[in-house]
Amino acid sequence: xxxxxxxxxxxxxxxxxxxxxxxxxxxxxxxxxxxxxxxxxxxxxxxxxxxxxxxxxxxxxxxxxxxxxxxxxxxxxxxxxxxxxxxxxxxxxxxxxxxxxxxxxxxxxxxxxx
Amino acid sequence: xxxxxxxxxxxxxxxxxxxxxxxxxxxxxxxxxxxxxxxxxxxxxxxxxxxxxxxxxxxxxxxxxxxxxxxxxxxxxxxxxxxxxxxxxxxxxxxxxxxxxxxxxxxxxxxxxx
Numbered sequence: 001x002x003x004x005x006x007x008x009x010x011x012x013x014x015x016x017x018x019x020x021x022x023x024x025x026x027x028x029x030x031x032x033x034x035x036x037x038x039x040x041x042x043x044x045x046x047x048x049x050x051x052x053x054x055x056x057x058x059x060x061x062x063x064x065x066x067x068x069x070x071x072x073x074x075x076x077x078x079x080x081x082x083x084x085x086x087x088x089x090x091x092x093x094x095x096x097x098x099x100x101x102x103x104x105x106x107x108x109x110x111x112x113x114x
Numbered sequence: 115x116x117x118x119x120x121x122x123x124x125x126x127x128x129x130x131x132x133x134x135x136x137x138x139x140x141x142x143x144x145x146x147x148x149x150x151x152x153x154x155x156x157x158x159x160x161x162x163x164x165x166x167x168x169x170x171x172x173x174x175x176x177x178x179x180x181x182x183x184x185x186x187x188x189x190x191x192x193x194x195x196x197x198x199x200x201x202x203x204x205x206x207x208x209x210x211x212x213x214x215x216x217x218x219x220x221x222x223x224x225x226x227x228x
Contacts, residue, residue, distance in 0.1 A: 034216055038155075043118075043204060043219040088155055092217070100145055100169055100211030104157040 002027050004093050006105035013081050014113050021076040021108050023091030027098075033074040034092040035065055038107075044090065050074065061085070086112040117141050120205045120220035127195060128228055134191045135223045137205030143218070145169075145211050146188040148180060149204040151222070157204070163188055164211065195227045 005024045013019050025031055032051050036044040048059025055067040065076045074091060091105040120137040127133055139146060147170075148160040162170035163182040177193045192199060205220040 032213065036217075036219075043221040044157075044217075045219075046216045049216050090157065094211070094213065096213060099213065100147070100162045100164065100208075101159065102147075102217055103159075107155045107157075109155075 002095070002098070002103065004091055004103050004105040006089075006091055006108050008108045009106070010109045010111070012111045012113060015083050016080050019076075019078045019081045019085070019110065021089050021091075021110070023074045023076065023105055025072050025074070025091075025093045027093060027095045029095040029097040031093045031095050033065075033067060034094075034102075035059065035063070035074070035076045036090045036092060036104075037061075038088040038090065040087075047076070047089075081110075081112055083112045083114070086110055116220075118205055118207055118218050118220040120203075120223050122223060123221065124224050124226075126226045126228065129195055129197060131195050132191065132193045133195060133225065134189060135203055135205075135225075137188045137190070137220060139186055139205075139207040139218070141207055141218060143207035143209050144185055145208045146182065146185075147206040147208075147217070148188065148190050149206060149219075151202040151204060153201070160203075161188075161190075162211070169211070192225075195225075197227050200225055200227045 003026045034049045035047040038044045050067045088107045094102045118139045145164045147162045161180045166182045179191045182188045202222045206217040209215045
């Protein structure tokens with residue numbers, strides 16, 4: 001079955017430390033991959049996306065993600081976390097044979113401690 | 115100028131009532147969506163319209179009726195509201211079903227059914 005998995009429901013990280021959020025997908029067709037961030041009471045904002053080309057993608061707010069086809073993964077990273085990065089993070093996938101059907105992972109809540 | 119705007123932002127109503135949420139996008143996109151986010155933050159697609167035509171209808175009760183008067187607008191009407199309809203409803207838009215670009219989200223409409 002087609003799915004998007006974010007294995008970590010909740011991550012706590014110290015301010016200034018590095019952050020990595022995991023995303024795995026299970027789709028037969030070519031995936032287009034996205035990471036979104038949702039701050040409390042807000043809509044979702046795109047951090048970065050991968051359609052093709054260089055598998056290391058740079059996004060906004062200092063985030064990057066790497067597409068690894070062999071591992072069916074698209075993990076999000078940030079070298080040094082700021083308190084304002086505390087939010088919910090969603091991985092999303094849409095595939096070429098599933099027009100318009102963006103599937104979202106369950107989300108990872110990131111808590112940043114001083 | 116807000117790209118995807120939805121109104122109202124908050125609705126509080128009694129079981130059995132009918133309510134509507136309106137959405138407008140000024141991005142020139144051809145595809146619009148309704149997503150439901152439950153209390154656990156899980157995002158589930160409900161409907162998708164492309165050029166005013168219903169493309170995706172994801173096993174949503176027929177008490178929910180979307181209407182797209184034109185490409186820039188997608189409204190959601192809910193009849194006979196139930197407690198389980200309490201959620202945040204997000205409108206979103208994209209180009210070409212997401213195969214050439216990402217989803218742009220509105221800020222959400224929080225529906226509380228008492």
